[in-house]
Amino acid sequence: MTVAVLCGGVGAARYLRGLLDVVEPCEVVAIVNTADDTVMHGLYISPDLDTITYTLAGAIDPDRGWGLCNETWTAMAALQRFDSVRPAGSRSGESWFGLGDQDLATHFYRTSRLAEGASLSMVTAEIAAAWGLRLTMLPMTDQRVSTIVSVPGLGELSFQEYFVREHHGVAVDGVRFDGAAEAALTVEASHDLRGASAVVIALPGFDAMLAARRDSVVAVSPIIGGAALKGPADRMLAELGMEVSAVGVARLYAPIAGTLVIDQVDAALAPRVEALGMRCVVVDTIMKSPAVSAALARTTLRAAQGASS
């Protein structure tokens, strides 16, 4: 059995850590969001790939949830020297996107390999191996896809400008995925996209492929008790006119996932989820410990296997 997980950042990383407690690493394929990738200082940066890699390697900073533990910030601090000379309109040398000194090595290696002509898939496999990971890690695509967030008054921002620079503290009136129409799932991702899946992001190729085997696709609601555990997902849903609840999530996932896992605080919403044509599983989804992550992983696997058996 291969378990394919379509995943984003911090939450997905914790889910994967739990999954690896209950499934052999060689049976797990993580297909990771790259729509929030960015270029800073000439360096190609894949925040979700790195968060997952560092988390599974046991090297993530547990307090921040991103970046390496025991990190230093010398290069970022030295950038401040250029604040006084940066011309109007230039974004060079800005330090709002924190890159730790150790973390930089990952971006150096990835940027240089891409410049040598390697695909992001190849580089991702090399970086995972360098960190001793034994699962299969794949970017969702080798092409560039960029989440573009539209903010009244500020115009269009890259996801990292919205999320990190603006601390997702501004209202959003649109989201689009630049390049998504032209982007293709990698051959490896298409090949491995079988087994149970926790869907975190939708890409055109994903939608069709998941809809065709919807019964064994399991999604985990990121909205718990009407709010996102972390980040701006709740406000973004509201700003885009959607219901901020597990039911709103169910409406988005119903076409591609047969099962929605919701938190126990939302147990009363299960009938409304089921009315949308999804099975609904109610458990603890707040992964505050490895044990909860592992239990959630077991639940999602059972849901996917139960449905397909």
Add this chain to the structure above:
Amino acid sequence: MTVAVLCGGVGAARYLRGLLDVVEPCEVVAIVNTADDTVMHGLYISPDLDTITYTLAGAIDPDRGWGLCNETWTAMAALQRFDSVRPAGSRSGESWFGLGDQDLATHFYRTSRLAEGASLSMVTAEIAAAWGLRLTMLPMTDQRVSTIVSVPGLGELSFQEYFVREHHGVAVDGVRFDGAAEAALTVEASHDLRGASAVVIALPGFDAMLAARRDSVVAVSPIIGGAALKGPADRMLAELGMEVSAVGVARLYAPIAGTLVIDQVDAALAPRVEALGMRCVVVDTIMKSPAVSAALARTTLRAAQGASS
């Protein structure tokens, strides 16, 4: 009076420091070699510009002669993780070119500004201002020129591969300047190229311009007592079939410089330099202290002015 100095790395930086002790910074234009620039980890690196900037800012590491003092090397150390996964033929993640954590900020800023469309001249002025320098600093050209060193058995190497990676410990049978035929002096460099000059490198545009006002061009011999003070200039001259002495240097500079300054240990060579049609000035040229640098600066200025008055 404007003093234009055509300069390279460590020696030129020390010369400039001396010059700034005897001439107002607003009267000094440093036109700096960029033929040894390189791209590492996706970052555009200008070693001579940085050595001069850091030296004049009083921030250079005095023992190494390059890079910043009180530097840390966290990012470089972290690169070693990728040694085990780098595919054959890839040079990604190699750490033989030392980039300190503070120093990285300079490369980040330069790389990002160039990507925004700024010229290297503009970025160089901004970086010099950020470090509080008051002289005018210009790259010799805004186009890319690359020193390519031919080494039997290893093929063609970039200058940094030859100089740093191979510790200039391999014999050279050719040197060419890739892109030099197409490169143009910047408008600013052409404009400022008057006054005395210590010539360190020759670029096509330089040669013609200097030959036309050869009388007030002063060169300082980098060969002292038959050897280079630092680096491979002596061996490179020998390997390329030239005499390794101040006389060999005089043969190279005679078409473009009216005066050659040689070290006092080479005093006996003065008649042979003069036989090549150059004036010869004999002084202490080993800049082991700021006082020697300043004295050498005075000597070169006097030579240039004496000749042109």
